[in-house]
Every structure is written in structure tokens, then in C-alpha cells.
Amino acid sequence: MRLFLSGLRKLSRRLATWVTFGLLVGLVVLIVLAVGGAVNGGVGAGNGPAATVRIQTMKEFVTFPQAYDRMLDFVLRFGGLLALLYGAAIAGSEWGWGTLKSAVARGESRVGYMLTSFASIAALIAVGLVLAYVIALVAAVVGANIAGVSTSGLNDSATIGQIPLALVRVWFSVLEEAALGFTIATLARSQLAGIGVGIAFYFGESFAGLLLPDFVQYMPFAAANAAANLSVSTPTTTDAATTAALPADQALVLVAVWLVGALLVASVFSDRAEIAG
Amino acid sequence: MSGADGLALATRGLRKSYGPRRALDGLDLSVPTGVVYGFLGPNGAGKTTTMRVLTGLIHPDGGTVEILGRPFRRGDRRRLFEVGALVESPSFYPYLSGRANLRELGASGAKVPAGRIEELLGVVGLSDRAGDKVEDYSLGMRQRLGIAAALLSDPQLLLLDEPANGLDPAGMVAIRDTLRALAAQGKTVFVSSHLLAEVQVMADVVGIIAAGKLVREGQLKDLLAMEALVKVRVQPDQVTAAIAALTALAPAEPLAESDREAGWLAVHLPAERAAEVSKTLAAVGIYVLGMESGTDLEMLFLELTGGSSAADDEGKFVGLGTNGSPSGKGTVA
Numbered sequence: 245m246r247l248f249l250s251g252l253r254k255l256s257r258r259l260a261t262w263v264t265f266g267l268l269v270g271l272v273v274l275i276v277l278a279v280g281g282a283v284n285g286g287v288g289a290g291n292g293p294a295a296t297v298r299i300q301t302m303k304e305f306v307t308f309p310q311a312y313d314r315m316l317d318f319v320l321r322f323g324g325l326l327a328l329l330y331g332a333a334i335a336g337s338e339w340g341w342g343t344l345k346s347a348v349a350r351g352e353s354r355v356g357y358m359l360t361s362f363a364s365i366a367a368l369i370a371v372g373l374v375l376a377y378v379i380a381l382v383a384a385v386v387g388a389n390i391a392g393v394s395t396s397g398l399n400d401s402a403t404i405g406q407i408p409l410a411l412v413r414v415w416f417s418v419l420e421e422a423a424l425g426f427t428i429a430t431l432a433r434s435q436l437a438g439i440g441v442g443i444a445f446y447f448g449e450s451f452a453g454l455l456l457p458d459f460v461q462y463m464p465f466a467a468a469n470a471a472a473n474l475s476v477s478t479p480t481t482t483d484a485a486t487t488a489a490l491p492a493d494q495a496l497v498l499v500a501v502w503l504v505g506a507l508l509v510a511s512v513f514s515d516r517a518e519i520a521g
Numbered sequence: 522m523s524g525a526d527g528l529a530l531a532t533r534g535l536r537k538s539y540g541p542r543r544a545l546d547g548l549d550l551s552v553p554t555g556v557v558y559g560f561l562g563p564n565g566a567g568k569t570t571t572m573r574v575l576t577g578l579i580h581p582d583g584g585t586v587e588i589l590g591r592p593f594r595r596g597d598r599r600r601l602f603e604v605g606a607l608v609e610s611p612s613f614y615p616y617l618s619g620r621a622n623l624r625e626l627g628a629s630g631a632k633v634p635a636g637r638i639e640e641l642l643g644v645v646g647l648s649d650r651a652g653d654k655v656e657d658y659s660l661g662m663r664q665r666l667g668i669a670a671a672l673l674s675d676p677q678l679l680l681l682d683e684p685a686n687g688l689d690p691a692g693m694v695a696i697r698d699t700l701r702a703l704a705a706q707g708k709t710v711f712v713s714s715h716l717l718a719e720v721q722v723m724a725d726v727v728g729i730i731a732a733g734k735l736v737r738e739g740q741l742k743d744l745l746a747m748e749a750l751v752k753v754r755v756q757p758d759q760v761t762a763a764i765a766a767l768t769a770l771a772p773a774e775p776l777a778e779s780d781r782e783a784g785w786l787a788v789h790l791p792a793e794r795a796a797e798v799s800k801t802l803a804a805v806g807i808y809v810l811g812m813e814s815g816t817d818l819e820m821l822f823l824e825l826t827g828g829s830s831a832a833d834d835e836g837k838f839v840g841l842g843t844n845g846s847p848s849g850k851g852t853v854a
Contacts, residue, residue, distance in 0.1 A: 250628030258616055342612025343626075346670065349576040349608055350630025351601030357629065519578040520609075 247357065251364025255334065261368060264330045268376045272318050273383040279305045280387030306387040308397035312407060315380040319373055320414045320472045324421040324465065327369055328442045331425030334365055335510070336435030345519050355511045362426055362507060369422060370415050377411065410472070413496065417468035420499045421446075423506040424464055430510040433517075461490050464502040470495035528587065529554040529678050529709035530575070535584035537570055537733075544570040545581065546733035552711055552726070557704045559724030559741070560713040563826045567733040568713045569609060572682045575711075576606045589677055602631035605676035607684060611667025615656035619647055619666050622655055623673060631674035641669040644699060646692070660687035668696060679703065679710045685719055697723050721745075721818040731826040741818070749791045750820055751798050754811035757784040766805045770797060784810065787820055 255261050279302050304310040338344040338361065347357050388395045397403075428445070429438020446465055453460040460466050470489040490498065530552035537545040545567045552558045562568045573579040575586065577598055586593040593600045613622045620638060627633035642651045645665035655663065664687045671679055679700075685693050700710045700723060714720050720727065721741070728738040737744060755763045767788050788798055792814035799809050 246628045250625045253621075254614060254617070254625055257621070258614075341614060342610070343614060345578060345608065346612045346626055347629035348578060348598075349601065349604075349606040350626070350674070351577075351598045351604070352629035353598060518573075518580070520573065 247352070247360045248363055248367075251361050252367060255364055255368050258334075260330065260333050264326045265372050265376065268319070268323050268326055268372070269379050271322060272315070272376065272380045275318070276305055276315075276380065276383040276387040277390065280390030280393075283391035283393065303391070303393060306384050306391045307393050308384070308388070308395055309400035309403035310397075311381070311384040311388070312400075312403050315377060315384055316407075316410055316414060316472070319377050319380060320417060321469065323373060323376065323414075324418045324468055325446055327418045327422035328425035328446060329439050330369075331362075331365060331422035332429035332438030332442045333425075333435050334361065334429075335426040336429035336432065336438040339430070339433035340435055344514075348519060354514045354517075358430070358510055358514045359507065362423065362510075365422055365426070366419050369418055373415050373418060374411065413492075414472040416496070416503075417472040417499055420464060420468050420503040420506070423503050423510075427506040427510040427513075430513055461495075462498060464499075464506075466490075467495045467498040467502060471499045526551075527554055528552060529589055530558075530711060531587040532571070532574075533585045533587075535571070535574065535586065536582045537567075537574060537579065538582055543733050545574070545584075547584070548730065548733060549735050550728055551738065552709060552728075554709050555704055555707045556725040557700055557710045557712060557723050559720035559727040560711060560730070561715070561717065561720060561727060561822055562730040564715075566730045566826065568730065569682060570733075571730075572606070572608050572680060572713055575680055576604070576608050577601060578608065602674065603677045604680060605671035605674060605678070606680040606682075607667045607671040608680070608682050610686075611663050611670065613655045613663065613666065613670075616654060618652050618654055619658065619662075620651040622666065623670060626670050627673050631676075633673050634675065637673065637675070638669075641672055644672070645669045646695065661689055661692055664688055665692065665696075668699075677708055679708060680713075681710065682713045683715065684712060685714065685716055693719065717819045717822055727818070729822060729825050736825045737821070744821060745818065749789065750787045750814070750817055751790045751792065751795045752785060752787045752813040752817075753798050753802065753809055755784045755786065755802065755807050755809060757782060759807045760784055760786065762805060763802055763807050766801050766807065767798065770801045787817075 283299065283302050283306065305314045335358070338358075344354070344357065348354055385395055385398065424445070425438060425442040428441050429435060432438050432441060449460060449463045449465050452463075453466060461470065467490065471492055473489065473492050473495075489495070528551055530550065532548050532550045535545050535548040535550075536543070548567065548571060550560075550571075560568060560571070570579070574581050575588070575593075577593075577595075580595055588600050589603055591597075591600060613619075614625065617625065620642065623638045623641065627638065639648070639651075642648045645668055647662065647665055647669065650658070650662065655666065658666065664684070668681070668684055671681060681700075684696055684700075688696060697719070700712065704710050704725070712720065712724065724741050726739065727741050727744065729736050753763075753767075763786055767786060771788050771790055790798065795812060795814045799812065802809055
């Protein structure tokens with residue numbers, strides 16, 4: 245427990261934690277407010293069916309209860325990428341700064357140290373996701389006012405009732421992505437290499453998804469997105485556009501496999517690694 | 522706590538290879554309890570590899586390690602709860618203060634007694650800067666913090682790799698006094714260093730390794746007594762003739778030449794025979810320009826390790842081969 249609490253203290257004082265959170269919140273607020281302004285001004289509306297779909301999609305960002313979904317989706321997708329980078333930064337720095345070495349030389353369990361570090365990351369991600377979601381919803385309300393859209397759906401109790409479970413699934417999915425970054429950086433023993441390879445993996449999978457969707461749906465990022473793809477509000481126009489993806493519950497199992505697998509690899513590598521430098 | 526044989530640390534037949542290169546080749550160390558042990562060796566001799574093995578950072582290919590009288594094998598990590606270590610460069614979170622770093626490090630391994638962190642910050646002279654971020658620390662300050670970190674759990678055995686790195690003279694004296702005081706309390710201090718003069722004034726026992734093997738180990742005063750030297754300086758162009766004359770004086774012992782350009786030679790003779798050296802050289806028409814007698818850990822180190830040493834790095838010694846030509850070796854027969 246003292247190692248876990250120490251991990252929380254270290255992470256909460258680290259600039260990377262606040263930069264990651266700031267990026268997530270900053271971007272979602274910026275986009276939602278911009279969407280509100282765009283809807284209000286009719287920017288990009290144009291004519292024809294495509295324009296109608298586009299303006300409808302934009303409206304969903306600031307129209308409740310659909311906005312509950314859109315914000316959750318935004319937190320999942322952008323938060324997942326940031327979590328990947330964050331996990332890589334934390335694990336890589338333990339090797340790069342030599343702090344893992346110091347703990348091991350004090351008799352600490354390598355596996356215990358790494359897993360406890362990840363547990364601290366998981367706890368902070370949970371807090372960060374909830375805060376980011378709340379801020380995103382506030383931004384959506386503001387955006388709705390800017391757009392001149394009614395916020396009458398804000399109190400949709402059926403939707404609100406599903407949010408806690410949906411948030412847990414999003415957290416679990418984001419955690420899987422953080423675990424991948426954590427493991428990649430552990431294998432690379434480097435923050436930069438971990439972040440670089442993590443980004444390449446993330447976008448590589450997205451690109452491969454265009455060519456091999458049936459295969460890529462089993463890959464970690466696609467599975468994470470599918471696992472958290474719970475429409476807490478009524479289905480909307482954009483839901484129908486979703487490409488090949490596993491059913492949410494099946495994807496959730498796959499996410500658990502990727503998460504446990506990634507941490508297992510990181511643990512085995514840490515346990516067997518020769519620590520130098 | 523120590524073994525039945527009074528050893529705080531013992532290795533037997535320790536082996537470790539990195540690919541085809543043997544870093545440790547059957548290393549046998551015997552570190553008595555309650556001493557400052559100077560662990561010496563040239564660059565690449567295996568000192569750091571030994572430190573890594575002793576702290577569980579790497580695993581040996583063969584051989585055994587005993588720490589405080591009990592075997593230390595893979596999985597025996599808790600044995601390190603009684604060990605404090607500073608291995609290579611000190612490692613900290615740069616964005617945390619010195620005090621916070623010690624606190625977070627103390628969350629791993631053995632528990633840290635209450636008040637210990639402030640006490641140690643005082644011992645290493647960092648109380649005034651304990652609240653500053655480590656990224657703003659100088660090399661010497663990081664080194665001091667590293668020593669404080671090694672002492673965090675009040676260990677019975679202290680393993681320090683180049684603890685004087687980056688320290689100013691006052692800091693070196695303070696650390697030396699601290700380590701001596703720890704040994705006086707019955708704790709064992711194992712110090713790897715290339716600062717031979719520092720080890721000479723600090724250590725009770727020394728072990729010298731070369732090519733992954735122990736080449737000499739014992740009480741420092743005994744080793745130095747065996748290696749008593751008379752150093753004599755002659756005109757540089759008379760060095761060859763002086764070697765011939767002095768080799769006849771002490772034929773059983775190797776004669777070392779140090780600093781050929783300055784004309785310094787060293788003869789293995791006790792100090793009381795210094796006059797004989799002067800007389801022997803005068804008899805062949807060589808007049809002594811300077812003379813010193815006594816013992817020298819540096820010379821012992823060079824002889825045992827073949828001269829490719831840390832001392833070479835400092836430019837103090839240039840050795841000759843058996844034919845008297847520059848060879849990088851520290852002794853002539």
C-alpha cells in the first residue's frame with residue numbers, strides 16, 4: 245500500500261500528468277465550443293444530404309442526451325491515445341532515470357514495483373477520465389447555448405443511469421491502451437522509444453483497419469473502442485456509420501486479454517531484465 | 522549480523538559473462554564485518570558488474586554470494602533490506618525535491634525509521650537544499666543525496682560505487698568520516714573506487730580485481746608493508762643505467778619505473794634501506810635528484826593489475842616492459 249500511495253504522490257506531482265489531463269480537457273472544450281459556434285453560424289452546412297448529415301453530426305455534440313455519448317466517445321478515443329503515451333512515459337522514465345534500479349537495490353520486488361506503478365496510473369486515469377467527462381459535459385452545455393440548441397435532454401434519467409457503467413467500460417478500455425504504452429516502454433526501457441513506438445502502433449492499427457477490418461477488430465485499440473461502444477442515449481445517425489467492430493461484451497473480454505497480456509509481458513521482462521546504468 | 526566466519530559479504534567462484542566477454546571469472550571476495558573494504562580494479566575489471574550482482578540488478582552465471590551470513594540467490598531479495606547501495610550514478614526523480622525523493626524511495630524495500638530522512642539530510646549536508654528539485658542539484662549534491670539514500674534504512678552492509686564522485690574536498694572528507702564512523706559502529710562498508718589515495722586513507726581491507734578475478738585481498742597495512750618502496754629520481758637520460766644498478770640491489774623484487782620523463786624509479790625495499798639505493802647509484806656515477814620512501818597503494822595496484830589502470834587515466838604512471846621500452850605495463854622484472 246505504501247508503494248501504491250507513493251506512486252500516486254509521484255504521479256500527481258509530475259508535469260506529464262497535468263499536461264496529459266490538460267490536453268484532453270483543453271481539446272474537448274475547444275472542439276465542443278467550436279462546434280457550438282459552427283452550428284450557430286451554420287458554418288459548413290451547405291446544401292444536399294451530405295451537408296445535412298454533417299450538421300446533424302455536429303449538433304449531436306451539443307444536443308442532449310446524445311451529447312452524453314459523444315463526450316464519452318471523445319474521452320475514450322482521445323483519452324486512449326493520451327493514456328498510451330502516459331503509460332509509456334511513466335514506465336520508460338523508471339528505466340531511464342534509474343529509479344527502478346534504486347528500488348530493486350533496496351530489495352523491492354521488480355514485478356510488484358511495476359504492477360504497483362501501473363495500479364497508480366490506473367487510479368489516476370480513473371480520476372482523470374471522470375473529471376474530463378464532467379468538464380466535457382459542461383462544455384457541451386455551454387456549446388448548446390452557443391449553438392442555440394435546447395438542453396432539455398440533459399435530465400434524461402434513462403441515459404444518466406447508464407453513465408456510471410459506461411464510464412467504467414471506458415476506463416477499462418483506456419487502461420488497456422495505457423498498459424500497452426507501459427509495456428512497450430518497458431521493453432524499450434525508454435520513454436521516448438515507448439512513446440514513439442506506441443504512436444506508430446496506434447496509427448498503424450488505424451491504417452491497417454482500412455485494409456483489414458476483419459483482422460484489426462481484434463487488435464487492442466479497435467477492441468478498446470468496441471468494448472466501450474455503449475450508446476447510453478438512443479442510437480443516432482453516426483452510430484449507424486460504425487465500421488466492422490466486435491460486439492461490446494466480446495470486445496470487453498478481448499480488452500481484458502490484451503490488458504492482462506500486456507502487464508504479464510511487462511512483468512516477465514522486468515523480472516528477467518539485467519538492470520544497468 | 523555476519524556469517525559464522527565473521528564475513529559480512531562473501532562471493533565464491535562468481536561468474537558473469539556478457540556474450541563472449543567474461544566480466545567476472547570466478548571472483549572470491551571475503552569482506553569482514555565492521556570494516557571499510559576498498560574494492561579496487563582497473564576500468565573494465567568487473568567492479569560495477571560485481572556491484573550489480575550484489576544488489577540483485579543482474580544475476581550471475583555461476584558462483585555464490587553470501588550477504589550477512591546468509592545465501593543471496595535469485596528470489597532472496599529481502600536480504601537486501603539490510604543492505605544500502607549506491608550503484609553507479611545516483612538515480613532520482615528530477616522533478617521531486619531531495620527530501621521527496623528520499624521519502625518515495627523509502628516506500629520501497631525496508632521500512633525507514635521516523636525522522637531518518639531529516640537526520641540523513643543533515644549528515645550529508647543537504648538540509649538547506651532538501652526542498653529544491655533534484656534537477657537543480659549539482660553532481661556533488663546528487664552524490665550526497667545518493668549516499669543518504671543508501672543509508673536510508675540504517676543498513677548493516679553498505680555498498681557504494683564511487684561514492685566520492687563529484688564531491689568537493691570538504692565533501693570527500695565528510696563522507697570519509699561518515700563511512701569510518703559507520704564501520705566503528707560495527708557496520709560494513711564496501712567501497713568501489715578508483716581514487717586510490719582516498720581508499721588508502723579510508724579502507725581497512727582492500728580487494729583488488731583484474732579481468733574479473735581477485736588478484737589480492739587483505740588488510741591494507743599488511744599489503745602495504747609487503748609492498749614497501751623506495752622511490753628515487755635521477756636524470757631522465759640515466760634511467761636505463763639506474764634500472765640496471767638497482768635491479769642488482771634488489772634482484773628478487775620487480776622494479777617499477779614511474780614517470781619516465783621525470784626520471785622517477787621505485788625499488789621494493791623497506792625505508793631503512795633507502796641509503797643503500799643512493800649509495801648504489803652513486804657508485805655507478807648516478808646522482809640522486811630526489812628520494813621518497815614508504816608504501817604506495819597506487820604502485821601496488823599497478824603491479825597487480827598490469828598497469829592499465831585508473832591511475833593511468835590520471836597520467837601519473839607510465840610503465841615499461843621487461844625490455845625497458847614503453848609498453849603500458851607497470852613493472853619491469
